[in-house]
Amino acid sequence: MTEGRAGFVQLNDVTLGYDRHPAVHHVSGLFEAGSLTAVIGPNGAGKSTLLKGIAGSIKPLSGSILTGSSAPRLAYLPQLAELDRDFPISVEDLIGTGFWQKIGSFRSYSRHDRQLIDVALEKVGLAGFNKRILGTLSGGQLQRVLFARLMVQDAELILIDEPFAAIDSKTVSDLMGLVRHWHDEGRTIIAVLHDMGLVAEFFPDCLLLARECVSWGPTSSVLTPDQLAKARTMIEANDPHADECERAA
C-alpha cells in the first residue's frame, strides 16, 4: 500500500512537441492520485509524447507538468522498441535494475531484494526464469519481465506506453490483472492503449487525446462514437507553414 495520496499528475496548459511543432497542444487537467486512466486517441495524437513529458524525458514547450506533492517514485514503461534484446543480460538482472531508485549504482541486492524478484516473477507467471538470457524470451515473456520490473520498482506513479502491441491475449489478460492489483494498492496508473475493448473493460477513467484534449473523464462518457469521431477530425499532420501559436500561455 502506498502511503499518502502523492501520485497525482497535474497538467497546466502544457504543450509538448518536437522542433517547435506541438504534439500535445495546450492540455490541462488532473490525473488524481490513485486513479487508473487510459490515454487513447488516433495515431500521432501525442499520447506517447504526453507520457514522456510526465516521465520527464522531454521538457514542455510551454506550460508545466506537476507530479505529486513531493517527488513520488515514478515507473515508466516505454514502448518495446527501446530495449536492446540482444544484450547478454539475465532476466533476474534486468528485473534487478528496477531497484535502482533504492540502491543506486553500487550497493548490491539484499536477500530481501532477491526475494522480491522471485515474487515478481511468480506474479507474472515466469517463476524459475531467473537465469534465462533476454534474447531467448518470446515477446510475451519479455513483456512479463518488464512488468515484473515495474512491480519491483514499487512506484506510486506508473506510466505504461502501448504495452500490449503484438502480445498474446493470455499475457494481456494476466498483465491487466496485475494492473488492476496495483490500482487496488492505491497507485496512480496512466496507460496508453489502442485496444478500446480493454479500455472499456478495465479502465474507470479515460483521456481522449487528439493533440488537444478532446474529452477527459469517466470512460463511459469519453468512449462515445461522436467523441471518437471528433477526435479523428482534429488530428492533422504537422503544418509546415504553421505560424507561431497565438493562444494565451
Add this chain to the structure above:
Amino acid sequence: MLRLLTFCSLMGLFLGTPIYAAEPIPVVASFSIVGDIVSHIGGDRVSVDTLVGPEEDAHVFDPAPRDAARIAAAKLVVINGLGFEGWMDRLIKASGGAPKLTIASEGILSHQSTIDGHERIDPHAWQDVGNVRTYARNIADALIAIDPEGGGLYRANLSSYDDELAGLDQEIRAAISAIPTERRKIVTTHDAFGYFALTYGIEMVAPQGISTEAEASAKDVARIIRQVKSEKIPAIFLENVSDPRLAERIAAESGARIGGKLYSDALSKENAPAGTYIAMIKANIRELTKALMP
C-alpha cells in the same frame, strides 16, 4: 715620383676592378657535404647553392620546380655520384639543360655493400677521408675548367684543404689505434659507414631488421642481443631515424653502452658540432672513442 705612384695606383685599381666587378660563379651542390667541400675550394669566387641542406635526408629528397630553376641558373653542378642522388637525372631533364656536371667521387675505389637489404655500390664514399681528398681534387679541376682565371685561388685552396684532410686522416688513425683491438666494433642502425669501417678498422655490425622502415621482430632483437653479448661489442649507436627506445632496451639487456650521435649522410646546421665536413668527421671520432675506450 708622385706621378709614378699615382700612375701605379690607378693601374692597380684598373687591373683590380674586374675582380671586384665579377659576380661569384653559381654552383649547385647536390647535398651538404659536397657543398661544404665546394665552398672550401671555391672560396669567394663561387656561390654554392645546396639542394639537400644540413640535417635533411637525400634518400627521401623530392625535387621541387624551383630546384630545376636553380640548376638551370648554375654554371656547375657537383654531385656525389655512385647512385646517391637517384633523383638527379630527372631533375636535370626538368631543368631543360645539362650544365657542366661533375661527379665528385670520380676515380675513387668503390665497394659493394648491403644497403636497404640490397647489394649495391655503397655511395657513402666520404666516410673515408682519403676519398674526400680525391673529391676535392675533382672539384678543383672542374672549377678551374669553367673559371680559368680563378685557377690560382682554387689551387691554393686545394692545397691547404688537402693538408687539413691529411691531418684529419692521421688523427683518425691515431685515435683508433688507441682503442684496444677487441673493442673496435660497434652496432649501428645506419648502413652508411662501410668505407669508414674498411679504411680505419672499426667493425660495423648492422642489426638486421632493425632499420628505419621495418618494425622489429622479437627474433631480430634476440639475435642482436645474443650477438652483442657473445662478441662483446662495446657500444650501440643510435640513429635518430629508427626507434631509440628499442636501442636502449637492447643496450640495457646486452650490457653495451649507448653511443652518441654519428653523422652519416649530412652535415648538421651551423651551430651544431658538425657544420663542416671536417667538423663532422671529428665529431664522429669523438663519439666513437668515447664509447669504445675502456
Add this chain to the structure above:
Amino acid sequence: MTNLASIFDLLITPFVDFAFMRRALVGSIALSIGACPIGVFLMLRRMSLVGDAMAHAILPGAALGYLFAGLSLGFMTAGGLIAGFVVALLAGLVTRVTVLKEDAALASFYLISLAGGVVLVSLRGSNVDLLHVLFGSVLALDDNTLMLLAVSTTVSLLSLAVLFRPLVLECVDPLFLRTVSKSGSLSHFGFLALVVLNLVAGFHALGTLLSVGLMMVPAFASRFWSSTLDGMIAIATLIGILSSGLGIVISYHAGTPTGPTIILSAGALYLLSILFGQKNGLILRLWPRKHLAA
C-alpha cells in the same frame, strides 16, 4: 618426454632467456586485462568502430606531445589523453545538443582531429620518424612505460567496476536509465574516457592502430563462447592474454614484427572461435547436437 621438452623449449625458453621478452609479455598482458573488457562493451553497444575512430583522434595529440618534447612518455601520453577526451566531449556535446547522432558527431571530430594531426606532422618536415614512433614497440618497454600500463589497467578496472551497472543499463535500456538516474551521461562519458585511456596506454606498446585490435578482436571472439556479460568479459581477457603470448613467441621464432603478430594471433583465435565456438559456432550449427529433453 622429448615432445614435452621441445614444446617447453619452443614456448617457455625464449621468455626465460630474454628480459625484453618477459617485459613484452607482462606489458601486453596488462594491456589485455584493461582493454578487453572495454572491447566487450564497445561490441555490445554496437560501437565496435568507435575504438578505431578514437585511435585516429588520439594520434594528433600524441604527435603534438612528440613535437613538443620528443619521445617523452609523459608528454605523448598527456597529449593523447587530452586529444581523446576533447574529441569524446565534443562528440557527446554535439550528440546531445544538436540533431546529429552519435556516430556522425564522433566521426566529424575524429576526422577533423586526424587532419589536424597530418598538418602538424608535415610542419615538422619529415614524417618518417614520427609515424614510426607512433607505431610503438612492445619490445622496447622500459620501466616507466610498464608502470604506465600497470596504472592504466588498474584505473581502468576500478572505473569499470564503478561504472558497471549504469553502463549495462545504458546498453540495455537507456530510456529506463534516464528515468531513474541522472548518471546516464556521466557513465557514457566515463566509458569513453576509459576507451581513450586504454588506447593511449596501448599505443606505447602497440601503436595507436594496433592497440584497437587488442581491444576489439578478443571481444568478438568471446561472443562465440559465452552468452552472459561476465562470461564474455572473462573469455575476451583470456583470449587477449593468449594472443599476446602467442604473438610474441611466434615473432621470436618466425621473425615477424611483434605488434602485428599479436593482433594476427588474436585474429586466428577469432576465426577458430567462429568455427568451433560453443555458442553459435559454425560447426555446431552445421552439425547440431541433439536437443535437450526440456
